[in-house]
Amino acid sequence: MTLPVNIESLIDGRVVECDRIEFKKGWNPDAIYRTICAFANDFEDTSGGYIVVGAEEENGRAKRPVCGVNIDELDAIQKSMIGFNNLIQPYYQPRTAIEDVDGKKVFVIWATAGDRRPYKVPDQVTAKHKDYNYYIRYNSSSIVAKGNYEIELMNMANRVPFDDRGNISATISDVSLLLIRDFLTQTGSKLVSQLETSTPLQILRQMDLVEGPNENVRVKNIALMLFSFQPEKFFPNTQVDIVIYPKGKDADPDNFIEIDPIKGPVHQIIKRTLDYIKTMVIRQKVTKVSTKAEADRTYNYPYQALEEIIVNALYHRSYQEREPVEISIMPEQIEVVSYNGADRSIKLEDLRAGKRIHARRYRNRRLGDFLKELDLTEGRGTGIPTVKKELEKNGSGDASYESDEDRTYFYVSVPCHKDFVCKELTIDEDGHIRERKLTATTAVGIRKQIYDLIESNTHITRRELSDTIGINQSAIQKHIEILINNGNIERKGRTRGSYFVILKKL
Numbered sequence: 001m002t003l004p005v006n007i008e009s010l011i012d013g014r015v016v017e018c019d020r021i022e023f024k025k026g027w028n029p030d031a032i033y034r035t036i037c038a039f040a041n042d043f044e045d046t047s048g049g050y051i052v053v054g055a056e057e058e059n060g061r062a063k064r065p066v067c068g069v070n071i072d073e074l075d076a077i078q079k080s081m082i083g084f085n086n087l088i089q090p091y092y093q094p095r096t097a098i099e100d101v102d103g104k105k106v107f108v109i110w111a112t113a114g115d116r117r118p119y120k121v122p123d124q125v126t127a128k129h130k131d132y133n134y135y136i137r138y139n140s141s142s143i144v145a146k147g148n149y150e151i152e153l154m155n156m157a158n159r160v161p162f163d164d165r166g167n168i169s170a171t172i173s174d175v176s177l178l179l180i181r182d183f184l185t186q187t188g189s190k191l192v193s194q195l196e197t198s199t200p201l202q203i204l205r206q207m208d209l210v211e212g213p214n215e216n217v218r219v220k221n222i223a224l225m226l227f228s229f230q231p232e233k234f235f236p237n238t239q240v241d242i243v244i245y246p247k248g249k250d251a252d253p254d255n256f257i258e259i260d261p262i263k264g265p266v267h268q269i270i271k272r273t274l275d276y277i278k279t280m281v282i283r284q285k286v287t288k289v290s291t292k293a294e295a296d297r298t299y300n301y302p303y304q305a306l307e308e309i310i311v312n313a314l315y316h317r318s319y320q321e322r323e324p325v326e327i328s329i330m331p332e333q334i335e336v337v338s339y340n341g342a343d344r345s346i347k348l349e350d351l352r353a354g355k356r357i358h359a360r361r362y363r364n365r366r367l368g369d370f371l372k373e374l375d376l377t378e379g380r381g382t383g384i385p386t387v388k389k390e391l392e393k394n395g396s397g398d399a400s401y402e403s404d405e406d407r408t409y410f411y412v413s414v415p416c417h418k419d420f421v422c423k424e425l426t427i428d429e430d431g432h433i434r435e436r437k438l439t440a441t442t443a444v445g446i447r448k449q450i451y452d453l454i455e456s457n458t459h460i461t462r463r464e465l466s467d468t469i470g471i472n473q474s475a476i477q478k479h480i481e482i483l484i485n486n487g488n489i490e491r492k493g494r495t496r497g498s499y500f501v502i503l504k505k506l
Helices: 007-011 029-041 071-085 148-155 177-187 190-194 200-206 221-227 266-281 303-316 348-352 365-373 383-394 443-456 462-469 473-485
Strands: 021-024 049-053 095-101 104-111 120-122 132-138 141-144 218-220 239-244 284-287 296-299 325-329 333-338 400-402 410-415 425-427 433-435 489-492 499-502
Touching (some): 007 021, 021 029, 029 049, 029 071, 071 095, 071 104, 132 148, 177 190, 177 221, 221 266, 239 266, 266 303, 266 365, 303 383, 303 410, 443 473, 462 473
Parallel strands (some): 021 049, 239 325
Antiparallel strands (some): 049 104, 095 104, 120 132, 132 141, 284 296, 325 333, 425 433
């Protein structure tokens, strides 16, 4: 089998959290099978994990260069696993791969979350007398599930997260190999080289995107979320709706502008939504400070904060709910609403305080894995602290979070930076959202505003003038040309980085 992830990214911990990877210097079936059982039980709904044999652990990471596994031992290891797999109750078979690292061979065991949990295994699979126990992961260790942990594990029997379930309405033809190729290429997986010689079913099995026997194959929901061009066919309203309220929801709720819904595979929805936010919504103010080499830059909304919020909205939403993710843009704030809400294990007080969240259950565990491989999410529980940090760094107010007792929705409000708050928004001919701050309507009045802004900030650009005054750049350019021709201002710098300086009083 070939891993669907790049081996270097895996062992360096760039795509999988350290508590989901175990490194073993050599083949030790007793310890290894306890961990396989723990990963299969997937107690925290984090999608199982990996065991890398031939890599010694050092401070939670693989010691480099790896020690490797003797190539003559690999065949014997794989044969012995056939018998050991039969000792897991109910039967469970992990996936395996041989990879090249640092000029050595390593043996990788990929233990995905099992669909027949709970699983138990002998404490010592090599012993003659076998005592069976249920194992789970606790931080970075595999432990026997006892007491309340065992009770909870029993209650999880046959409970599989929605994204990892088979879909009875889909067929393999609903999955695009073109999208799979793009994903494997982006993540650096060697599996991309097998696309031409393998059948679609073989590729989907290697990526754990299908379940069931060949005569009754069921495509998993995660395959349809990411590798179908029309996931909304299976999960209605898988989309992002962006609505602009020029004067705000409260001041003028009937006055709104709807942007075309953003649809497609979930990761593409995220990227296109973020592109729109970065290109059409984010504005900056540049202030030259005489004591600093670099100018101060302030944004109406820090991009990194909105990025975290939007990614999490698509990651943690329920794809069983027929509701889109809604983004409302107003003069004083941006609101993001998704359905369902946060898991009940997450306290709203922790959300409001901006604390790091440790969820006991993840609604879409596989989706999170794929998004992390695409560098669209950092990891578990890091989103809210990142939002808080980026807003503070930008001088913005705190975001607010809300849900209801039944956790049917999740609401985030991000305040606009005070320097950009206005009474009304407008959209220019290129689709950019601007703050309408125009205080003069005559041509002379507009040129006076341009002149005053240049006088107070000698390095202001045409785009910044447009953002501040609230009229489009082509109109700004006409007034600038008049001021230049009259000898009031002069253009400096190259075309893309040009700015203006004062020559004489207006």
